[in-house]
Amino acid sequence: MDTAGLFRLCSWLYRILPSVCHKPFKPLKEGHLTHDWDEVEPDPNQLRWKPFEIPKAPQNKLDFVSGLHTLCGAGEPRGRNGIAVHIFVCNTSMLDRCLYNSDGDFLIVPQQGKLLITTEFGKMLVEPNEICVIQQGMRFSVEVFGETRGYILEVYGAHFELPDLGPIDPLCQLPPGLCNVKIAIAQPLAAVTKILRGCTAPEALLSPLISQPAFWGFSGQDFSPFNVVAWHGNYTPYKYHLEKFMVINAVAFDHADPSIFTVLTAKSTRPGVALADFVIFPPRWGVANNTFRPPYYHRNCMSEFMGLIKGHYEAKEEGFQPGGASLHSMMTPHGPDADCFEKASKAKLEPERVAEGTMAFMFESSLSMAVTKWGLQTSNRLDKNYYKCWEPLKSHFNPKCK
Known part of the structure; x- marks a missing residue:
């Protein structure tokens, strides 16, 4: 539950079993996320990167988590003010595990390959020329269908929202300009998953811990983190087609x-x-x-x-x-x-x-x-x-x- 401006953001999830039932968290060596902005000297030059390479499977299998790399950013999560830009490159689906972000929101921009994202609120298929937002604390798992690449904007301390439109009146009878929430924002429907391909496997759930450059996870949960039979509210994941x-x-x-x-x-x-x-x-x-x-x-x-x-x-x-x-x-x-x-x-x-x-x-x-x-x-x-x-x-x- 959170607040943004005058609007309260919250959702109620009706579960088969509560998510509190799990073993203790332990640190894991996964991905290459960091909030350490002093690793190297600052570089004020104009910078450009060639397309980021996607590892070839099966020689080098990477899923969405293990293929995450932090490229740049500023601020820090504990002070609840900052951002990070990540690149993801992967070639295999997340198996027996899911992820949630304790630090902030993920805005995911796929560039190559489709993402079938399972969340506690349901499933979303996100393709290039679409974006999706997975907000703070929401569990999700990513299935891919081959070589996949994209960008992530992470924000901590705020949530993404529609910009103020000023004279482009968002309350007018005609569709307003820019991003029209009435026709463009898509939210998932509840879809119960009784098991997540066997959640008794190690590292069934992963979470970046606040202010840490690593993932923490637990194992031994014998039910799916996506065991939601229904939900209602306005704090949800969503996707948007850029066209x-x-x-x-x-x-x-x-x-x-x-x-x-x-x-x-x-x-x-x-x-x-x-x-x-x-x-x-x-x-x-x-x-x-x-x-x-x-x-x-x-x-x-x-x-x-x-x-x-x-x-x-x-x-x-x-x-x-x-x-x-x-x-x-x-x-x-x-x-x-x-x-x-x-x-x-x-x-x-x-x-x-x-x-x-x-x-x-x-x-x-x-x-x-x-x-x-x-x-x-x-x-x-x-x-x-x-x-x-x-x-x-x-x-x-x-x-x-x-």
Whole structure:
């Protein structure tokens, strides 16, 4: 049971047996999660990663838990203020065990492969171009169907919610813009599971303990953690299809702030400042006049982690690949590569489709994120030539132009 703003978030679960019946927790060596942001020296450079490698089965079997890696983050769980970005790569389903997060909420973004997620509230099939949110304390298990990869945004100290829409009235009679909760948010139905493929096996239940970089688990439970016959309430897992997002864009000139593409937000304690935003850049029309249409070169007070689910991101069509990522720390300059700049500078300004067949996203935060040792060294996916994409930029300044 929790509270967020003026709304109480809680759900009642009707179980065959209570979840309190289990053996004591013990530490486990699983996955590569961490909240230690001082593993390596801070790196203010523009960072980009090539697609993260998925191990090949059966030589190297990894399920959702053992294939978790923390890439970057900030803050810490005990103070209930912070975020972490994780990468998951796996090739086998979770067997005889499930997981819950004691620290915060998981926003899961699959990039390759389907996830069949069993929760205490029921099952959800989550495919690329969909996201799901598993909130703090909810038990779940992940079944996959081959090589699978994706991204996770974890927040502790807040829950994800719809952004404030301002003049885009969420109470109007017509469907509101952005993420329409009436037609887009899907919640599971209760589905009783009497056994979880034999829950007497070791490590039947796993949980990251608050402020610890490891999992804790217990064994010996002779009934399923998903033994829920019915539930009601508003504190639930849910999923959302990104193609249902109603894009709002500039129709005259110049750029609107990227916040118009916010699907979900986790608010900080400061009004108007996000602990984390989940922002997407879906297919849309570009019609702005007298405007350089790709993103401007900019520095700002937010940390921007970007991932690509599919297609070619318009500002870096070649170097930024599906399954890869980039991180631009606060006040580190970034923007389109040289090829994009030259192409867009000479393009005829007429209505055009932008990002057709593409879905890029951004985890944006007001916190200054540090990169883990795995992200900078162990993963071996860091693109050390990223900075070269801007080297061909030329000056076009002409002082005689009016």
